[in-house]
Amino acid sequence: MFDFRLRVFYTVAKRLNFTKAAEALYITQPAVTKHIKEIENYFKVKLFDRNGTKIKLTPAGETLLHYAEQLFAIYQNLEFDLDAFTQRKSGTLRIGASTTAAQYLLPPILAAFHHKFETVKVQLVTGNTELIETALQQKTIDLGIIEGKSRNTVFKYTPFVKDELVLVAKTGHPLAKKSVAKPEDLLKCSFLLREPGSGTLEVIAHALKQSGIKIGDLNVEMQLDSPESIKLYLLNSEALAFLSVYAIFKELKNNECTIIDVKGLTIERQFNFIQAQGDTETLPDFFIKFAINYNFK
Template sequence: MNLKHLRYFVTVAELGSFTAAAEQLHLAQPAVSMAIQKLERSLSVQLFHRHERQISLTDEGNELLILAKRILMSADEATLAMKELSGLQRGEVRIGIPGMLGSYYFPPILMAFRHQHPALQLSVIEAGTRKLQQMLINGEIDIGVIVEDTPSIELDTLPFLREQMMVVMASDHPLATKTSIDIDDLSEEELVLFKEGYFHREVIDKLLLQHGIKPHIGFETNLIPLIKQIVKQGFGISTLLEMVIKDEPALIARPFSEPVLLDLCIAWRKNGYLSKANRCFIDFVAAQKTQP
């Protein structure tokens, strides 16, 4: 089985077009078609249904796509490991971070790391915890930030931060007079929440479900500045990490009566190869971690 042909196959399958795959691979379209035909002959299967203007994977093609991605990921890791043994480094850290932490916790860490290691390239992707877990497993990113209570047997984790979830409201909101907020207090309030798939949305959904509360969600958005503006104008309350509203006098943060603590972790693929750059970044974050 030819690795180059497998790469062509994965590209065609993901783009759904021989022409688009050829453009991305910087090859002539007939060359890509011939490579796929050779791969089909070597495996004695048909990988694509070829229609007049479109293609689709056969059952065999769908099965090979899963296996091909694993094979290519392992091949890339083996190549990287051998290069590093000969003194070369990839020099890139691909990290996925949820938006709240990416905006308010990680900027000084990323800048300090870059200052210490100016030759290394940082590639930061913003996504929710669930999406980041899947991207790690698929090899789309090297490192991700997830919540410890949503682990995967396919990932290794390192706790680095414990933060308290706070109820956030306008300074003149009736709940602002309380020193802490009962979960039942949320039952009558219009809520401004992140979309599903983000860690703090999952925490709130779980809390409300445990108490049999059906939430009144007025706004769903991943834009933190928009969340803060909506809350400031009194159109709802939200739940955020306390770090988000520092230097925001128009907003008040109150803890839950039963504190809601989040243990955040750096995660990477179990048994996957970590480059020197990635190991260096994990060690750097571990050195900064906040003790519970």
């Protein structure tokens, strides 16, 4: 259904590399070049600037990429909605989600899913990554959503959405007065952390280690089992915490808290769907496809 020439442009624009785009599309590099030239000739614009082996989008290329992303999102939603007519769904779907996903990502998706598929009953349970993995192994849930990937080969992973953990303090915190904090500044502050077994805690510990800080070196004021508890505590204390950007949209807008940049420290993670290997249930796959196509605003 997609216009292949536009798909070629989109792939090159995302990778900024003709060779990698050709490999991804299973066509030759001259074929990629030919498709790009045909688009440029049709619109009478230049889409890429070339500097030796490096390329970058021109302003016209940026505009085309913007519209291509919108078109492909429409195509995805169109295919999903039409497929739904031939796949009447009913039954119960048991989802287990790590705390951040359950509190900030899933609610609008579940509401939209229920609006379209009222015959599917969804049950949602919340827990840290360790608990979700255990529940999936014990078959008390059909589908899990966790941060990152464990080393457990009994699970199949499907990427969901990317997230960033940022250092947060209430507005007016002394450390926030610095334009950029140094990693060693963190050792002078009190921290709120998630409980043992939390995927978030594991991601934070790994990132801090890259900056030469062990999680045990931090002055831990308290460990709490949800980002919402941590956030509310933080707003009433001088403690700092690493929180998902999804968790603090409202507080940032209301100027209740602030993000502190730390030199050389970026904490990114991937939320993944997890299923038991060999699972043949169709409802989990159906929901995964719906959630991936959901338009986060």
